[in-house]
Amino acid sequence: MGQQSIPTLSLTYRASGAVSQRRAVGLNGAQASVAGQKVLGVAPRPAADGEHSDATVAGTAVIETGGAFAIGASLVVDTQGRAVASTGKLAIAAGATPVTSTAANGNTVLTGGELPEFVFADALEPSSAAGAFVEVLLRR
DSSP, X not given: OOSOOXXXXXXXXEOSSOBOTTSEEETTSSBOOSTTOOEEEEOSSOBOTTOEXXXXXXXXXXXXXXXXXXXXXXXXXXXXXXXXXXXXXXXXXXXXXXXXXXXXXXXXXXXXXXXXXOOOEEESSOBSSTTOEEEEEEOO
């Protein structure tokens, strides 16, 4: 695959601060800066503060990586807008307080609609270390 991208949908955004090429762009037009945040897409070119540019939001894109991961890894952004592997499958962590009453052991109910990490893509190529450029399949 190497360095190709097949954008099927690009959206225009106005850069809020400098956006580096091949980094994730947040919904606010700024380069992604919070680990696991929701993103608009991937910037195929750099953008200066206040400049209008485009972000690839569907299809495939080439993005810079923030660490090693395998083909097929679910990807989130790091604090620099690079792609990193998600922390893993959704699970219910055990609480710090032991439950000793059978009446307290009710059904587990998940509430809310936001997950702690926004998985934005799947790796189409492996990354051996931070700073690599790989093709990813964007999710929505």
